[in-house]
Amino acid sequence: MQQQIPGQPLLETRLDRYGAAALILVLILLSQLLSGYHVSLLTTITIFSLAAMGLNLLSGNAGLISIAHAAFMGLGAFSAAWFVIDLGVPLLIAILLAGVVSAIVGLLFGLPSLRLSGVYLIMATFAAQMILYWFFEQALWLTKSPDGRPVGTASIGSFHFDNPSQYYLLVLAFTVAGAVVYLNILRSGLGRAMEAVRDLPVVGQLMGINLQRTQLTAFAVGHFYAGIAGALYGWHLQFVATEAFSLMRSIEMLVLIIIGGLGSLAGAVLGAGFIVLVPELLDMAGNRLFTDLSVIAPIRLGVFGLLVVLFLIYEPHGLAKSWRKLIRYLDGRIFKTRV
Amino acid sequence: MTKEVTANNRSLRVENLSKSFGGVKALEGVSFEVKPGTIHAIIGPNGAGKTTLLNCISGQYKPEGSIRYGDIELTDVVPHKRIGLGIARSFQHINVFTGQTVLENMMVGGHHRLRGGLLAQSLFWGRWGAQEEENRLYQQALDLLEKLGMEKLAHLPAGELSYGKQKKVEIGRALMARPQLLLLDEPMAGMARGEKQELADWITLLNRDEGLTILMIEHDMGIVQALAGESVVLDFGRKIAEGPPSEVVNDPRVRKAYIGEA
Numbered sequence: 001m002q003q004q005i006p007g008q009p010l011l012e013t014r015l016d017r018y019g020a021a022a023l024i025l026v027l028i029l030l031s032q033l034l035s036g037y038h039v040s041l042l043t044t045i046t047i048f049s050l051a052a053m054g055l056n057l058l059s060g061n062a063g064l065i066s067i068a069h070a071a072f073m074g075l076g077a078f079s080a081a082w083f084v085i086d087l088g089v090p091l092l093i094a095i096l097l098a099g100v101v102s103a104i105v106g107l108l109f110g111l112p113s114l115r116l117s118g119v120y121l122i123m124a125t126f127a128a129q130m131i132l133y134w135f136f137e138q139a140l141w142l143t144k145s146p147d148g149r150p151v152g153t154a155s156i157g158s159f160h161f162d163n164p165s166q167y168y169l170l171v172l173a174f175t176v177a178g179a180v181v182y183l184n185i186l187r188s189g190l191g192r193a194m195e196a197v198r199d200l201p202v203v204g205q206l207m208g209i210n211l212q213r214t215q216l217t218a219f220a221v222g223h224f225y226a227g228i229a230g231a232l233y234g235w236h237l238q239f240v241a242t243e244a245f246s247l248m249r250s251i252e253m254l255v256l257i258i259i260g261g262l263g264s265l266a267g268a269v270l271g272a273g274f275i276v277l278v279p280e281l282l283d284m285a286g287n288r289l290f291t292d293l294s295v296i297a298p299i300r301l302g303v304f305g306l307l308v309v310l311f312l313i314y315e316p317h318g319l320a321k322s323w324r325k326l327i328r329y330l331d332g333r334i335f336k337t338r339v
Numbered sequence: 340m341t342k343e344v345t346a347n348n349r350s351l352r353v354e355n356l357s358k359s360f361g362g363v364k365a366l367e368g369v370s371f372e373v374k375p376g377t378i379h380a381i382i383g384p385n386g387a388g389k390t391t392l393l394n395c396i397s398g399q400y401k402p403e404g405s406i407r408y409g410d411i412e413l414t415d416v417v418p419h420k421r422i423g424l425g426i427a428r429s430f431q432h433i434n435v436f437t438g439q440t441v442l443e444n445m446m447v448g449g450h451h452r453l454r455g456g457l458l459a460q461s462l463f464w465g466r467w468g469a470q471e472e473e474n475r476l477y478q479q480a481l482d483l484l485e486k487l488g489m490e491k492l493a494h495l496p497a498g499e500l501s502y503g504k505q506k507k508v509e510i511g512r513a514l515m516a517r518p519q520l521l522l523l524d525e526p527m528a529g530m531a532r533g534e535k536q537e538l539a540d541w542i543t544l545l546n547r548d549e550g551l552t553i554l555m556i557e558h559d560m561g562i563v564q565a566l567a568g569e570s571v572v573l574d575f576g577r578k579i580a581e582g583p584p585s586e587v588v589n590d591p592r593v594r595k596a597y598i599g600e601a
Contacts, residue, residue: 007474208451
């Protein structure tokens with residue numbers, strides 16, 4: 001059963017492959033060496049990357065723009081907590097089930113959206129965000145209080161993830177698996193089909209692509225990622241906070257993939273780094289420059305907004321595009337040939 | 340598994356086909372037959388309904404009347420399933436997926452042969468994974484690109500190619516579907532003279548060596564006479580003549596409609 005004939009590789013260049021392996025090693029090292037606060041930042045970035053892969057598949061590759069991604073993360077977080085605490089389901093299974101719940105609900109919201117596109121689809125996802133958020137505040141059997149529910153630390157069997165460095169490894173494992181699946185989908189029929197019906201729906205259908213099925217699959221897979229990322233986020237904060245899954249966060253996720261780069265893995269990862277680290281850096285700079293701390297928050301928001309706008313103007317294809325150019329250049333330099 | 344191409348013996352019978360848009364009758368009671376293994380031209384002045392006719396066959400439009408392919412009633416088949424019956428097409432205006440590479444465009448053409456589901460594709464490797472059929476499709480696309488002399492362009496975004504090359508990609512993508520009936524909508528429009536000749540030779544080859552039935556819209560009467568054995572002439576949505584192109588051009592109705600002779 002060995003493959004003789006070559007096909008589309010998982011990663012394009014050799015530098016990508018070595019780089020990805022190096023990145024994973026560096027992340028493991030960092031998570032064990034950095035202080036608790038910095039590990040926490042790293043965890044947030046990693047979880048947001050995972051969530052962003054799902055949104056990038058849905059909005060970037062399939063072109064179905066959603067401003068409800070955070071709500072589906074919340075659905076995953078609350079369902080996972082419910083599975084583990086109320087039903088006693090083992091953690092790993094509960095996290096996967098949370099993904100399944102989000103995928104199914106995402107699919108249900110996707111059904112009426114199939115007839116919509118563009119602005120109307122965004123409005124439908126807006127409704128999904130509102131309905132789910134309202135549900136979190138009302139369904140106390142699931143969420144325990146309108147503000148959310150404490151979940152404590154994660155544990156597998158008798159092993160407790162007592163320190164953030166240990167928990168990070170679990171998050172990283174899920175995120176790497178998510179990245180591999182995302183890349184596999186992109187190099188398979190589904191990936192090509194999603195992009196085909198995004199760009200030229202009629203032509204795509206005449207090439208044998210089932211438009212409805214392709215878009216519904218994108219809804220299911222994209223929200224599967226959201227559910228898993230949400231579940232991981234819950235145990236990261238040890239509290240599933242309703243307000244962490246607000247409309248604002250959903251829009252932030254959309255900004256994340258636009259800045260990072262639509263439709264690519266690098267876009268999801270770089271965008272997550274940007275959206276978490278830039279406000280952090282601005283905070284640090286603010287603390288040095290101003291003695292009056294009350295001015296920092298508004299200035300930070302303003303500068304962040306300005307950066308986003310500048311990015312959209314000067315690199316509309318996102319960080320991933322600049323990254324791609326750099327990788328191709330370096331790969332040519334280091335290995336002389338293109339793969 | 341790849342579906343083996345069966346002998347091309349299905350004819351396309353268009354019967355009493357009509358299509359209107361609002362009050363405008365784009366096609367009115369058109370009937371003709373395309374015999375298997377022939378090159379058949381659809382000719383007529385602008386606005387005659389040629390592209391509408393092709394769109395009805397490929398499935399964008401739902402017409403009144405009947406289109407039979409072999410013993411299958413095409414108007415009952417949803418558009419995305421028609422390619423599996425062996426009907427593929429190219430478009431008048433370039434319709435390649437500009438963001439995808441040339442190779443990926445070609446692979447979309449063979450999409451209907453893929454059987455792997457979501458799990459097979461996301462897990463990719465192993466016995467149940469999609470790797471084997473994906474690699475096979477990849478290889479088929481590379482082989483066809485080589486035949487077209489475009490293997491060097493395989494990994495370029497299709498949108499970066501010249502107009503003529505993009506047209507070629509589009510026809511290549513249709514061929515990737517391994518059709519028995521190929522619908523071409525003005526394949527040579529906007530091409531340079533050399534490219535036109537190359538494409539014409541190529542169409543002849545496909546028809547002669549692979550037994551492909553070709554139904555094509557073409558304005559250039561020189562090309563039509565050189566390539567097509569049969570033709571149907573439309574004007575204002577009606578069929579005004581049919582027969583071998585060399586005879587059709589001398590038909591007074593055709594001369595009136597097409598060249599504007601009184």
